Amino acid sequence: MMPLLSVKDLAVRFETHDGVVRAVDGVSFEMEEGETLGLVGESGSGKSVTNLALLGLIPSPPGVMSGVVHFDGQEITKLSEPDLRKIRGNRIAMIFQDPMTSLNPLLTIGRQLTEVLELHKGMKYAQALRQSAAALGEVGLAEPEKRLAQYPHELSGGMRQRVMIAMGLLCEPRLLLADEPTTALDVTIQAQILELMAEVQKQHGTAIILVTHDLGVVAGSADRVAVMYAGRIVEEGPTQDIFNSPVHPYTKGLLSSVPRLDSDTSCELSSIPGSPPDLAEMPPGCAFAPRCPEVQPECLLTQPDLLSSGSPQSRNACPIASPRASREASS
Amino acid sequence: MSQPLLKVQDLTKHFPVGPRTIFGKPEQFLRAVDGVSFQIEKGGSLGLVGESGCGKSTCARTIVGLHPATSGSVRYEGVELTSLSRREWLPYRRKIQMIFQDPYASLDPRQTVAQILNEPLKLFGLGRPRERRLRVLALLEAVGLNPRHVQRYPHEFSGGQRQRIGIARALAGEPDLIVCDEPVSALDVSIQAQIVNLLSELRERFDLAYLFIAHDLAVVRHLCERIAVMYLGRLVEEAPRDELFKNPAHPYTKALLSAVPYPDPEVERTRERIVLGGDVPSPLTPPSGCPFHPRCHQVGDVSGDRCSREVPALVHEGQRSRACHLD
Numbered sequence A: 001m002m003p004l005l006s007v008k009d010l011a012v013r014f015e016t017h018d019g020v021v022r023a024v025d026g027v028s029f030e031m032e033e034g035e036t037l038g039l040v041g042e043s044g045s046g047k048s049v050t051n052l053a054l055l056g057l058i059p060s061p062p063g064v065m066s067g068v069v070h071f072d073g074q075e076i077t078k079l080s081e082p083d084l085r086k087i088r089g090n091r092i093a094m095i096f097q098d099p100m101t102s103l104n105p106l107l108t109i110g111r112q113l114t115e116v117l118e119l120h121k122g123m124k125y126a127q128a129l130r131q132s133a134a135a136l137g138e139v140g141l142a143e144p145e146k147r148l149a150q151y152p153h154e155l156s157g158g159m160r161q162r163v164m165i166a167m168g169l170l171c172e173p174r175l176l177l178a179d180e181p182t183t184a185l186d187v188t189i190q191a192q193i194l195e196l197m198a199e200v201q202k203q204h205g206t207a208i209i210l211v212t213h214d215l216g217v218v219a220g221s222a223d224r225v226a227v228m229y230a231g232r233i234v235e236e237g238p239t240q241d242i243f244n245s246p247v248h249p250y251t252k253g254l255l256s257s258v259p260r261l262d263s264d265t266s267c268e269l270s271s272i273p274g275s276p277p278d279l280a281e282m283p284p285g286c287a288f289a290p291r292c293p294e295v296q297p298e299c300l301l302t303q304p305d306l307l308s309s310g311s312p313q314s315r316n317a318c319p320i321a322s323p324r325a326s327r328e329a330s331s
Numbered sequence B: 001m002s003q004p005l006l007k008v009q010d011l012t013k014h015f016p017v018g019p020r021t022i023f024g025k026p027e028q029f030l031r032a033v034d035g036v037s038f039q040i041e042k043g044g045s046l047g048l049v050g051e052s053g054c055g056k057s058t059c060a061r062t063i064v065g066l067h068p069a070t071s072g073s074v075r076y077e078g079v080e081l082t083s084l085s086r087r088e089w090l091p092y093r094r095k096i097q098m099i100f101q102d103p104y105a106s107l108d109p110r111q112t113v114a115q116i117l118n119e120p121l122k123l124f125g126l127g128r129p130r131e132r133r134l135r136v137l138a139l140l141e142a143v144g145l146n147p148r149h150v151q152r153y154p155h156e157f158s159g160g161q162r163q164r165i166g167i168a169r170a171l172a173g174e175p176d177l178i179v180c181d182e183p184v185s186a187l188d189v190s191i192q193a194q195i196v197n198l199l200s201e202l203r204e205r206f207d208l209a210y211l212f213i214a215h216d217l218a219v220v221r222h223l224c225e226r227i228a229v230m231y232l233g234r235l236v237e238e239a240p241r242d243e244l245f246k247n248p249a250h251p252y253t254k255a256l257l258s259a260v261p262y263p264d265p266e267v268e269r270t271r272e273r274i275v276l277g278g279d280v281p282s283p284l285t286p287p288s289g290c291p292f293h294p295r296c297h298q299v300g301d302v303s304g305d306r307c308s309r310e311v312p313a314l315v316h317e318g319q320r321s322r323a324c325h326l327d
């Protein structure tokens, strides 16, 4: 069977004054229906640009995009802008970190929701309004009819995020791109929103790409994890495997830098020395080499490819490192 | 016991909001900090946690004199700070320093690192120009920056390095207390760990006390001996670190701890989570009685409608304190 989404050799570069920024550089992955893929990595590693590229939303100029994306049996990288617009917010929906950037501050919540239904489902206003109220109720907003008449600034951050999710799910998308959907929220509200997204996914079989820098969120929500570094996926696999036996030195470093509520407070946190490379001045060879504790001379020569390793579901882009046996053994 | 380094008592900070009446009086006050008390010993560290908007930053800014207090007291080695004039503040400005969340916004982009670090030295009259130049290099070394980069501008550094510059600036006057407001929240995990380690090393080396604000409980746990939990302008619980994490006593603390995502799929799959209903109420219209009562999962365990009628006081018992009507 064909996967719901297949991304092949996706690349996005921005031609800026400081040179060519390779924001995404040869990203490939697949997704099945109902699955959650956690996309993690440091800020600037290309997570958001990857998501925007899937929707054909890279501003051009300065952006230039290449690669092939198949969605639901269709090559969407070949579609025209009007055809893409029919997919966005409909079969593929997005939720962003800051709801204020995607909610129009000048329009009521009701107006923004009904517009989506009128556009994609050809509904009449009255029916769209009823459906919108139902959608707000479904995401746990009290008094949905009253909310429809309100403007975004009249709601709290958590409520706005729920409106965003309601809007994202209005047309029952097959794929939901959630870019840091809970980063701006407090942990108690974050727990509500993540629970809500999981419920919706179970009901509708939605596939979710969950972009986040919070490894705790990924551990709780993702079936699979892809780790990005400097525009490339450096490791990918089932969540359990990534956390229990990471292979790539960056993944290992990332996991051990996270302070945990049960970690030993008497010793230092382990950290990765240095900082991520400048995407406009990438070194040849492995991008992680300047920070890598396991670096070898050959790492500086050629860029390693993302290859299957161990199980068929796992891939990593480091020919040198061996897996960390298990957390217990290493600590 | 000797007197604490910092003693905060019944501190309140209310902001006037909305239109004013014809008499020029504001119609409404936002109670950002509403009666907060705690103390920090010399070389001690207190972590202040709570949801966004609960008043952590306002509390910090009021303590360091960036906001005038509405009422209450802030004593530094016994000296009342809230009634000091600008001039009288100067020696304390040297002893109490602040580090901010956003390393980008808190540094002047037109100044070199040398100028940024020289400024507090000059302000506090520390040394002649030559000595100050050496001191600047020593500060850079202390925070792990290359002294050769002393003529660079902030934009030439990464986020983590900029936070190191902010820390060096805070260290310049040889402070006793550093108020850290979310100093690592804007940084990536791998960089965040570097800065947390640096802060903990500097504390040992210079015998610093920290008031440390962060929303990441695991970070706070790593750096602070005591933890205070704030909700809607008030402290709801304060306890030694390990006791708070092992045995939280306030329902809000319990919910907060149970909501922290855990970077371990097995733990996440099996743990019980208290998912609170509702949103954080606005400090403009705080609920009656216990500020947490509209969201509290244990409100039923208190007899009658006491939770919605009566504000629970912060009650001390041994090393810990809690503000809740539960037995």
Ligand SMILES: Nc1ncnc2c1ncn2[C@@H]1O[C@H](COP(=O)(O)OP(=O)(O)OP(=O)(O)O)[C@@H](O)[C@H]1O
Pocket (backbone or CB within 6 Å): A014, A016, A021, A023, A041, A042, A043, A044, A045, A046, A047, A048, A049, A050, A059, A062, A213, A279
């Ligand atoms: N419109 C643009 N013009 C130039 N460069 C861009 C543009 N959009 C993104 N970039 C660059 O692309 C790179 C990747 O950005 P992206 O936002 O995808 O990273 P991210 O991993 O999602 O980061 P964060 O976690 O901070 O959101 C960055 O170096 C960014 O500066």
Ligand SMILES: Nc1ncnc2c1ncn2[C@@H]1O[C@H](COP(=O)(O)OP(=O)(O)O)[C@@H](O)[C@H]1O
Pocket (backbone or CB within 6 Å): B015, B016, B017, B030, B032, B050, B051, B052, B053, B054, B055, B056, B057, B058, B059, B283
């Ligand atoms: N200068 C100000 N004027 C009016 N309200 C303010 C001001 N500064 C902060 N507040 C309000 O005070 C409350 C507490 O804010 P803050 O101390 O910044 O919270 P935190 O740091 O915990 O996020 C918030 O509701 C905020 O909007």
Ligand code: SF4
Pocket (backbone or CB within 6 Å): A248, A249, A250, A286, A287, A288, A289, A290, A292, A293, A294, A295, A296, A299, A304, A317, A318, A319, A320, A321
């Ligand atoms: S390829 Fe070499 S430098 Fe890159 S992660 Fe592997 S060991 Fe480190």
Ligand code: SF4
Pocket (backbone or CB within 6 Å): B250, B251, B252, B290, B291, B292, B293, B294, B296, B297, B298, B299, B302, B307, B312, B323, B324, B325, B326
């Ligand atoms: S006083 Fe009542 S409402 Fe407040 S935290 Fe305690 S039990 Fe909950």
Ligand SMILES: [Mg+2]
Pocket (backbone or CB within 6 Å): A047, A048, A179
């Ligand atoms: Mg992003």
Ligand SMILES: [Mg+2]
Pocket (backbone or CB within 6 Å): B056, B057
């Ligand atoms: Mg704050």
